[in-house]
Amino acid sequence: MTETADILIVGAGIAGIGAGSEAAADASVIVLESEPRAGMHATGRSAALFIRNYGNATLRALNAASAPIFEAAAEFCDGPVLGPRGVLQIAGEDELAALDAYADGAAGLTRMTGAEAAKIVPILRPERIAAALHEPDAQDIDVDRLLQGFQRRLKARGGRVDAGARVTAIAREGGVWRIETQKAVYEAPVIVDAAGGWADELAGLAGVAPLGLVPHRRSAALLPAPGGHDVSRWPLFGTVTETWYAKPDAGKLMVSPADQDPVTPHDVWPEDMVLAEGLDRYARAVTEPVTRVERSWAGMRTFAPDRTPVVGFDPSAEGFFWLAGQGGYGIQTSPALSRHASALLTGRAPELPEAVVAALAPERLRA
Incomplete structure (x- = not known):
């Protein structure tokens, strides 16, 4: 049996779960995870602080955009996710x-x-x-509470996580991506590469050139x-x-x-x-x-060559979306990156400044 969705996200770390929870408001979403549960690698092993001044100019802009979402996180989490630290x-x-x-x-x-x-x-x-x-003003982040909040919102909006679904093959035919896993076969017009350290490897399975992550x-x-x-x-x-x-x-x-x-x-x-x-x-x-x-x-911690995350559709592969290279900034930028990825995936106008959108786009690494 083939499972279908509007968007297939590969990788159930904070990036994939967060973006899925946002996009599920406007599209059907399935998140595929090779491990038994979400967040087992980088997400579950992060020191997890929200440091507004941490990172380059693009990352600081993402930190600023994430701040009000963090502050309102109790709306979808079971309590606040930030605590005092410094x-x-x-x-x-x-x-x-x-x-x-x-x-x-x-x-x-x-x-x-x-x-x-x-x-x-x-x-x-x-x-x-x-x-x-x-x-x-730097603050602790309750990563588990944030991840669980994203997962609950994903489920409430009709999306789901399929764990134990290690990807074995990817192909595109007739405007649809077909992903074969150990668990089932999935099809969607759009796939999101949120595979963390395996992001370039996943792209290779899809016949998409790596970005040097x-x-x-x-x-x-x-x-x-x-x-x-x-x-x-x-x-x-x-x-x-x-x-x-x-x-x-x-x-x-x-x-x-x-x-x-x-x-x-x-x-x-x-x-x-x-x-x-x-x-x-x-x-x-x-x-x-x-x-x-x-x-x-x-x-x-997985980095792109310019140490800036990669978020956007690959210019050379229709329907292939990158959400990778967050490095050591993935948890603290996840609210803004999730919202930005969802906007691009569902055809809405990005809320981030134009310069930040361009700095995140994968085409910058294709030059």
């Missing part, structure tokens, strides 16, 4: 140029000394900090609260050049080496040496030693 970025003498670059065009930042930074995070060594930036590993370790401190009110803190960062996590401290090593798409795991080197960089910046690692994990 971000503290520190810099040594050799990182001051990077600190200045981050502050350029940013809003809501307070520049401070090492001593002032150590009052916020008392384990920091002030003598190692030439300057710091504090962004108190590359997945990168990002590792993390969970440590006991350092020195018995109550870390619950600490901000995320780390170097502005992203050589490591730390974030409170349920009374403990999650520390990442901020690695971004290119990998082939797979269920990634941390490399022991990379993790050890990152923990050493963290340990040299603080007064409390790393006593033990309770657990560690890794996830994928």
Whole structure:
């Protein structure tokens, strides 16, 4: 039996589920997921902060467009998805140029000394900090609540997620895409490539040229609260050049080496040496030693060559839509990207500024 829809979305991470939940208001949508459930890779392993000043100009515009949707998320989630956190970025003498670059065009930042930074995070060594930036308005994102909210809205609008549906073949005939999976056969005039680290591979199955999307590993370790401190009110803190960062996590401290090593798409795991080197960089910046690692994990962050997401129809393949390359910005930009993707998929005018729409379009990478 062949399942049909107006739109088939391949990939049930935050991107695919979010876009599907928006598009389902105007079209029939089926989201295909190879894993047993949604959000098992990058979405489920994200540090998940909403940092308005994070990323290039296009990403900052997406952050701004996402803010009011996040603030109203209780309308489709079972409660608010944002909570207080803050971000503290520190810099040594050799990182001051990077600190200045981050502050350029940013809003809501307070520049401070090492001593002032150590009052916020008392384990920091002030003598190692030439300057710091504090962004108190950065917020935690409840990723699971957001994902579940998107899924409920998708279902309420008549869409669905078919898990365990690994794609084995894709072809286009008579203006319709035909996707064969381990579960069933699906047909639709439009398919959305929201396959994360596998996005270029999926395009290849469809006979569409890749865009040069590359997945990168990002590792993390969970440590006991350092020195018995109550870390619950600490901000995320780390170097502005992203050589490591730390974030409170349920009374403990999650520390990442901020690695971004290119990998082939797979269920990634941390490399022991990379993790050890990152923990050493963290340990040299603080007064409390790393006593033990309770657990560690890794996830994928997939980037386009220009480090900007790709959203739009491929100019060389009718009905093939890219929703990929979100990198480390996928959760915090998902409200705006979901709404933008839905507008393009259903023929509505985009709400984003023209320059942002062009910066996201896949044709920029086809030149």
